Amino acid sequence: MGSISRAKDVYFWWLTQLSAAIIRKHPSGRPWRTMLYNTRSGLDIFAHSTGAPKRFATLPADPTPEDIADCRRSLMGKVDRDPKQILLRLSPNDIVQKTIRVPYAALDLMDSVVDNKIETIVPWSHENTYYGYRVADDLSGDQIDAVVIATSKQLVDGILERAESIGLTPRAVDFAPTPEDTAALDLLNLEPDPIITNAKRLNIAFIAAVCCSLAISLFGGYQVWALNAGYTELDEKIAAIMTRVEEVKRLNDENEKLKEQRERLARRKGDNRPVMELIEALSRALPDSAYLEELEIHDNETRLVGKSTDPTGLIGILESTPEFEDVRFSAPTTREDGQTLGTFSIMGHVQRKSDEEKSK
Template sequence: MTQMTTLSPTSLSLARLLDAFSAFIDLAAGFGADLRGRLTRGAAVRVVEGEAGVFTLALPDGTAAFRLDHAAAPLLPEVAAALKGREVELALDSGRFLFRPLELPRGAAAFLDGIVRSQIDRLTPWSAAEAAYGFTPPEDAPDDRLALTVAATARARISPLIDRLKAQGAGAIRVTTQPDGMGAPIRVLDHAASGAASGVAGVRRVLLAVLGGAAGAALLALVVSGLVGGSLDAELDDITQRIAAQRRAMVAARDGQGGAGGQLAALERRKREAPATVLVLEALSQVLPDDTYVTELQMEGDKVEVAGVSREAAALVRLLEQSRQFAEATFVAPTTRAAGEAGERFHISARILLPMEAMR
């Protein structure tokens, strides 16, 4: 009988958290290893394929020609020395590749890598796993579309060349091609250096050590804060008691039991008599027509000034006067019409009847 084990929601959440943390560490380690590699290795060298499969490499004292197929003779010592530990750009002849145009909607610009990968088996005889491919930078096309050119070839056709360069001690290898009539080369494959995995592992160990030290420091800070927390709690209790005493004094003053009772009563009376901004906004929304937009609202005492845009600005004064919430409405400035706007700009002043007079 097979016994099934059911994980609790807490265990599942912890597992997801650990997976996310591990993925973050791997990403950071890869970035750090790549940065360290770029800083430590020398300048890249360019190996260019010419006619009949002959490759050339620029050397300080001239240009060396050689072949990279498995049956070829060993490379010249100066060529092997120039390749060892260096980043290599392997510029292959365009005859090794298929070139296919591709048009996409403009909104696909942020997802070109995934879209091209999904289209490889339709554009070429190979699947995405079997092909080495790349594409040109997208260009604007009619009907709000993007146009680009995809270059692809079978990985099996270029793997022997990469293996030969690796055998000579080359570092990272970038495979490109440049079809006739196109400006920038198309990158079709990136091969990491042989020591990249160990470099990532080393950076990962350093990151884990740093994070472990930070966790230890945080734990120490937590212990110290717990020791100091007793005195802080006492101070907090004292402050709470002072606030409560002040609140009791204010309540007593509001009820007329203290010297400040008159001032608080005056403030309460002013709050009840002054029109609330929310009520004024609600009244304006009921009075103004739907084609009117308020862009500015100023209140001072029982006066309100409203500015905005309306299809019939001249009718707004009449609407405000007819309402039970406003009176003495008048234009503060002449109405104007700006280019490209569907209505007239207005600036109107009125007296507010809220909340007392409107309730009579």
């Protein structure tokens, strides 16, 4: 959090410096069209003219409602009521003035020097003080003089309240000995600081620029992503097509192999005996004392598993048939104690049909 706070401080300091480089503060003696000059007798209202300022009315120091109404009528249509054109000027009776002397080396630190000396100049607290200063024109010596002008916030607030009662709202407060004096000293600016205002505008502009850049970057990134996604989808489609082509080739190859196998099977079918024929031959050959439990036929090899009172005699019986040859035991015969039947496992080769049988 500390790093973020420091970064924000640096950023706003940079904005303020940039704004100050763009905008110059208003110098002392700023132009005005309506001036409120405070005196012991009241608040004199002047309007700017080609010659000397012209006074149109005076609001007493402690006005009654009738005084306020009379003053409003006197000013109607004669003064500019735009706050930006209204100036409140204090008279010598409203201020405390003192000249201080500081080393020339402290010229760059004059704001801090004056601020630290305010409580030694005025009889009220620092928080209740408006002040300004002007450095003397002579800067040739080791010491420089600065004229400090100070007044109380309570006094200024009271004058501003009286001004607002007649519909006038000053935008600045300064001091000069007379209304005609052009070398006034600024004490208070009631307008927003143009440097701060411009810094806020710059901040909004920078944020907008960053948002636009981010939006453009996101849009560009999306376009690149969409383009890559399109290429990826195209690659996937091409890969899918190539996969289907390879699958078709594979199926064609398999079909060719199956075709060859069917042709071989078809050729062999004429030589091989049907299964039903073998079953019928076994039914005729096997004696009543023998029966089958399993029958397997694979590549003209037949495996018989079953039980018989004379398993050994079955070899000769099957050898004597025209359907079987090379008959042999594929496993030893077994007979459990007390049983008359023995278990046998016999392998035999199925004889091919003879030419005479094929012709039938």
